[in-house]
Structure formats: C-alpha cells, structure tokens
Amino acid sequence: MKIFQPKLISSMKGYTAKQLVSDLVAGVIVAIIALPLSIALAIASGVSPEQGLYTAIVAGLVIALLGGSRVNISGPTAAFATIVAGIVATNGIGGLVIATLMAGVILILMGVLRFGSLIKYIPHTITTGFTSGIALTIIIGQIKDFLGLDFGGKAPVETMEKLESVIHSITTINWWALLVGGVGLLILIVWPKISKKIPGSLIAVVAGTALVKLCNLPVNTIGDLYTISSSLPPFSLPSFDFGAMAELLPSAFTIAILAAIESLLSCVVSDGMIKDKHNSNTELIAQGAGNICSALFGGIPATGAIARTAANVKNGGRTPIAGIVHALVLLLILVLLMPYAAWIPMPIIAAILFMVAYNMCEWRQFVKICRTAPLSDILVLVITFVLTVVFDLVVAIAVGLILAVVLFMKNMGDVTYIRAWNDDEYLASHDNSRLKDIPDCTAVFEIEGPMFFASADKFADLPIKDDVKVMILRMRDVPMLDATATRNLFAILGVCRERNITLLISHANEQPLKVMKRAGFVDAVGEEQFLDNIDVALERAEQIVSAARINM
Numbered sequence: 001m002k003i004f005q006p007k008l009i010s011s012m013k014g015y016t017a018k019q020l021v022s023d024l025v026a027g028v029i030v031a032i033i034a035l036p037l038s039i040a041l042a043i044a045s046g047v048s049p050e051q052g053l054y055t056a057i058v059a060g061l062v063i064a065l066l067g068g069s070r071v072n073i074s075g076p077t078a079a080f081a082t083i084v085a086g087i088v089a090t091n092g093i094g095g096l097v098i099a100t101l102m103a104g105v106i107l108i109l110m111g112v113l114r115f116g117s118l119i120k121y122i123p124h125t126i127t128t129g130f131t132s133g134i135a136l137t138i139i140i141g142q143i144k145d146f147l148g149l150d151f152g153g154k155a156p157v158e159t160m161e162k163l164e165s166v167i168h169s170i171t172t173i174n175w176w177a178l179l180v181g182g183v184g185l186l187i188l189i190v191w192p193k194i195s196k197k198i199p200g201s202l203i204a205v206v207a208g209t210a211l212v213k214l215c216n217l218p219v220n221t222i223g224d225l226y227t228i229s230s231s232l233p234p235f236s237l238p239s240f241d242f243g244a245m246a247e248l249l250p251s252a253f254t255i256a257i258l259a260a261i262e263s264l265l266s267c268v269v270s271d272g273m274i275k276d277k278h279n280s281n282t283e284l285i286a287q288g289a290g291n292i293c294s295a296l297f298g299g300i301p302a303t304g305a306i307a308r309t310a311a312n313v314k315n316g317g318r319t320p321i322a323g324i325v326h327a328l329v330l331l332l333i334l335v336l337l338m339p340y341a342a343w344i345p346m347p348i349i350a351a352i353l354f355m356v357a358y359n360m361c362e363w364r365q366f367v368k369i370c371r372t373a374p375l376s377d378i379l380v381l382v383i384t385f386v387l388t389v390v391f392d393l394v395v396a397i398a399v400g401l402i403l404a405v406v407l408f409m410k411n412m413g414d415v416t417y418i419r420a421w422n423d424d425e426y427l428a429s430h431d432n433s434r435l436k437d438i439p440d441c442t443a444v445f446e447i448e449g450p451m452f453f454a455s456a457d458k459f460a461d462l463p464i465k466d467d468v469k470v471m472i473l474r475m476r477d478v479p480m481l482d483a484t485a486t487r488n489l490f491a492i493l494g495v496c497r498e499r500n501i502t503l504l505i506s507h508a509n510e511q512p513l514k515v516m517k518r519a520g521f522v523d524a525v526g527e528e529q530f531l532d533n534i535d536v537a538l539e540r541a542e543q544i545v546s547a548a549r550i551n552m
Contacts, residue, residue, distance in 0.1 A: 026317030027325025059302030064323030068282030100295035102252035107288030116280025133388025135361035146350035148174025181347030208348035223342025230338035266304030416449030451485035
C-alpha cells in the first residue's frame with residue numbers, strides 16, 4: 001500500500017449525482033452538529049469561540065481533501081481540551097500555535113515513516129485511562145458555568161485548582177444558571193429519543209438562548225465573556241523561538257499521539273460501518289497537514305471525531321465530499337451567523353460539554369477492566385487516569401507507557417522458565433508414557449518463553465550433576481532471544497567447556513537462531529550441534545556418551 005494515497009481520488013471513480021446529493025445532505029447535517037460542539041470545545045480549551053470554528057473549517061477541509069478515509073470528519077475534539085488549555089495558560093496563544101505546528105510535523109513524519117500500524121501497540125488501558133481522565137477534567141472545568149459560580153476574579157488553570165475554587169465558591173451559586181443548564185441537559189438527554197436527524201445540541205442552544213433572552217434571566221452568555229468575530233480565518237506566521245520549541249516539544253508529542261490515536265480509531269470504526277479499509281499512513285499525513293494549516297489560520301489542534309464521523313455515515317456520507325461540504329457550510333455560518341453566538345448562555349455550553357464528557361468517558365469499559373483484567377492492567381489504568389486529572393496528559397501518557405512496558409516485561413519474565421527433564425516438578429506435570437528416554441550422563445533442560453533480560457537470570461546457573469557429559473537445551477518454545485540472554489548462553493557454554501561437557505541445542509526457532517548466529521554463538525558451539533528436534537538430539541547425546549565410554 002502506498003504511503004500517500006488520498007481517498008478523495010479513488011472516491012471519484014464512478015461518482016454519481018445520487019451520491020453527490022447524499023454527501024451534500026450528510027455534510028450539512030454534520031456541520032449543524034459540529035457548530036455548537038466546536039464553539040463549546042474552543043471555550044473548554046481556553047480560546048475564543050470562533051477558533052473552534054476555524055479549526056473545524058480549515059483542518060476539516062484539508063483532512064477531507066488529503067485523508068486516508070472516505071468518511072472521516074475532523075475538527076476540535078474533547079481529547080485536546082485540557083492540554084490546549086494548559087498550553088494557552090502557560091505559553092499563550094503563540095505557544096499553542098508552535099505546539100500545534102510541531103505536532104503537525106510529527107504526524108506527517110509518522111505517516112512517512114509508516115508508523116500508522118504502530119499506534120495499535122499503545123495499550124487499551126492507557127487510552128481508556130486518559131480518556132476517562134479527560135472526561136472528568138472537562139466536567140470539573142464546566143461546573144463553574146453550569147452553576148453560575150463566582151470565583152472572585154480567580155482564573156484557575158489546573159483541574160485540582162478548579163475543583164478547589166468550586167468548593168470554596170459553592171455558596172455563590174446562580175439558581176437561574178442552574179435552571180438554564182438543567183433545561184439544556186434535559187434536552188440533550190431526551191431529544192435523541194425524539195429525533196436522530198436534528199442534533200440535540202442545536203435544540204438545547206436554541207431553547208436555552210430563547211429562555212434567557214425572552215425571560216431576561218441574569219445568566220452569563222458567550223458575549224458577556226468573549227468578543228465574537230465573524231471574520232474569515234486569519235493567516236499568521238508565529239515567531240519561532242528555539243527555547244519555546246524545546247519547552248513545548250513534550251506537549252507537541254502528546255498532541256500528535258492523541259491526534260493519531262483518535263483519528264485512526266475513528267477510521268477503524270467508520271471502516272466497519274461502510275465496509276471499507278482506510279490508509280493509516282495517508283491519514284496521519286493528512287492529520288499533520290490539517291493541524292499545520294489549523295495553527296496557521298488561528299485554529300487549535302484537530303483530529304478525527306468519532307461521533308461526527310458516525311453521523312456522517314448514518315446520514316449517507318460515503319466520500320470525502322461530505323467532509324468538504326461540512327467545512328464549507330461552517331464557513332458560511334461563521335460569516336453570516338457568528339455574531340448571534342454571543343447570545344448562547346454559558347450553562348448551555350457547560351451542559352453540552354457534560355454530554356461530550358459522558359459520551360467519551362468509557363466508564364463501562366473502565367469498570368469492566370477493573371473487574372476482569374489482571375492487576376497490572378488495572379494499575380496502569382488507574383494511574384493513567386489519576387495522573388491525567390491531577391497533573392496533565394503529558395505526564396499521564398509518559399508514566400502510563402513506561403509503567404505498561406515495565407509490567408509487560410515483568411509478566412513476560414514471570415512466564416519464562418527452565419525445567420530439567422528429570423526433576424520431580426516436570427515429571428508430575430507430564431504423562432510418563434510420553435516422556436523420552438534420556439541417555440546416561442545426559443542432562444536435558446527445556447526452556448519455555450522469551451529469553452530476554454527480564455528472564456535471563458533464570459538460566460544463568462543451571463543445576464548440572466557431576467557425571468553429566470552432554471547437556472541438551474531444548475528451545476522449541478523460545479520465540480525470541482536478546483543480547484542479555486545470549487550473553488548467558490555464552491556463560492553456559494563456558495561452564496560446559498570447563499567441565500568437558502558437550503552442549504547441544506534442540507529446535508532453535510528462526511529469531512533466536514538468527515541472533516545466536518550474529519552473536520557468534522553458533523560458531524562457538526559448532527553448527528553441527530544445532531539439531532532439528534529432541535529425538536535427534538537424544539540420539540546424538542547417546543552417541544557422544546557411548547564414544548566417551550569407549551575412549552575411557
């Protein structure tokens with residue numbers, strides 16, 4: 001499969017007027033869904049409302065043109081909210097632009113280097129942990145607006161600081177704000193049962209706005225807190241500073257990893273819905289280009305949005321034309337209707353984000369892992385979740401990955417063992433009728449599991465009896481071998497030479513054999529001592545022992 005092969009090109013073969021109509025309808029519906037979400041996610045990210053639309057327009061258009069999926073819809077998502085808010089609070093909008101640009105470059109490099117398939121190696125426990133953590137941080141961050149609390153001029157950035165401010169200011173609750181937010185939340189919960197075509201978020205926005213305006217309720221609106229602009233996405237180049245770039249590099253990697261995971265997950269979900277197969281490397285390159293363009297045109301990080309993509313498919317979208325239409329419709333809304341966004345009540349925005357957080361939190365999966373998974377997986381899940389909430393995504397993903405790798409190596413080390421064929425444990429675990437006859441003065445050791453540094457100590461000191469003349473290492477169940485284990489094999493060979501013991505290797509698999517050849521172990525032992533199976537090895541051992549007796 002080619003590295004870069006946009007689906008737009010292949011989708012145009014045999015394209016019909018009927019499909020064009022379906023794509024147009026799907027694009028318009030997805031744009032209506034994306035409108036309140038883009039504004040809400042921009043506010044949750046600590047930037048102005050129109051920047052959410054800039055992202056959906058610019059990134060959505062570029063990724064639809066270049067992407068490796070026929071139906072993926074891209075734009076701002078909740079996964080980025082906390083990390084973007086942290087960057088903006090610490091480094092300002094200029095820092096966010098630099099981080100997003102670097103993330104775009106990283107994504108393109110990931111695609112060019114064919115890293116699309118490597119994303120699957122990130123454990124599900126880590127993605128579930130930080131996704132649930134992000135959901136909780138969004139909920140905590142929106143309590144203030146949902147309840148209309150007064151923080152007394154404070155603008156906390158960290159999640160724990162926001163929670164502390166909520167607790168200290170709970171007596172300042174605005175009951176009208178709670179009423180408006182409650183109405184919006186009720187609509188968001190109930191409306192999908194009434195209609196699937198019109199998004200509940202749009203109904204909640206209209207109803208909440210009408211309620212506040214007609215009743216003249218003392219509730220904050222977007223216009224009270226932000227200056228709304230209906231201008232086209234402005235192009236601007238940031239001033240690059242190597243010190244700032246170095247400081248923001250971890251955040252850029254986090255944005256890139258999140259974008260890659262979420263966009264490819266969205267592609268996998270949509271593949272199942274339309275019976276197609278996406279090009280993961282093309283999608284990564286497109287996501288990189290989309291994020292670069294988003295940053296240059298005043299947007300924030302973007303990635304594939306699973307909910308919007310699913311809505312696109314369910315409404316008939318089957319080609320990237322639907323994604324292009326979605327971006328163009330949002331552009332028209334930005335130019336013509338954006339000033340009216342100032343009327344939207346903040347409790348409605350909070351209610352929308354509560355629903356976004358609930359839909360992304362995967363709490364059922366979280367509980368299932370805690371009930372059924374091994375302790376090591378539960379540990380990774382909980383620590384990633386806690387670090388996401390208490391610290392940030394950069395720390396959570398880094399620590400989660402390190403912990404997952406360490407625990408994986410420990411588990412692999414635990415399932416690797418070496419057994420002597422004549423020990424009591426081995427005899428008890430095997431049917432005696434199936435055991436081979438072992439020649440006199442011969443020791444057979446069977447190794448099971450990967451031989452690597454975490455398990456190498458298990459075969460560093462083998463119990464060899466004084467009368468042993470031949471040692472057989474049976475490696476049928478050894479799938480891999482590393483440098484540390486190879487070093488220990490040389491140590492075993494050294495002991496055998498000191499005691500005048502002939503070492504035989506039985507059934508070495510392809511990867512271990514290749515490593516042993518490169519390390520010179522095969523030459524040191526002698527290629528003729530590497531035998532195809534245990535039967536041949538036992539025959540060779542009997543020949544060697546018999547020859548030794550004759551020579552005596």
